[in-house]
Amino acid sequence: MIVLKLLNKTALLNFINSKEFHDLPFLPISYHRAVSHINNPHVNDNDTILILAYYENKLAGYIGILADHMQISNESVKVGWLSTLFVHPDYRGKKIAQMLLKEACNL
Secondary structure, three states: OEEEEEEOHHHHHHHHOOHHHHHOOOOOOOHHHHHHHHOOOOOOOOOOOEEEEEEOOEEEEEEEEEEEEEEEOOEEEEEEEEEEEEEOHHHOOOOHHHHHHHHHHOO
16 A cells, blocks of 8 residues: 655654654655755745655655746746656556656645
8 A cells, every 4th residue: 555645844854853764765855955945935834845655654755846936927826846756666566656746746
């Protein structure tokens, strides 16, 4: 079973400072990139900026989202740039990337 975990600024800050983060077999985001995303002036408190995919309680993949704004017809529109997408080779073929992309596009 695949479980997605959505992280906003506060959740990401807590995650990168947790024992869980430091004990992972591979990192879904570097500490410095996470701090950069957290301090991004375009990110709101409730914006999802990292989505983790767990397969049988093990980190299997992730997708990062960089919050931004675009000017369209004199209107500021909230957008998110996909900054990274990864599925560990042991978990490929289980449609994890598809689930991550679908979730990110529905935010």
